[in-house]
Amino acid sequence: MGKNTSLRSRVLAMEVGETITIPVSEYGYTTIRGYASDLGFAANRKYSTKRDRESRTYTIIRTA
Secondary structure (H helix, E strand, O other): OOOOOOHHHHHHOOOOOOEEEEEOOOOOHHHHHHHHHHHHHHHOOOEEEEEEOOOOEEEEEEOO
């Protein structure tokens, strides 16, 4: 998907095991965690998140 695609569209298009990595400058960590949790609840899916301090990125992982 293109860079201008919304985060919601990108997350909903994920398959199980797929990841999306987002730079810190785009969103706050609590925003990413909450968003993944709320969207997962609404779409009956499970996501986890992790942050990488060295590369200054967040990763969303679809787990179910």
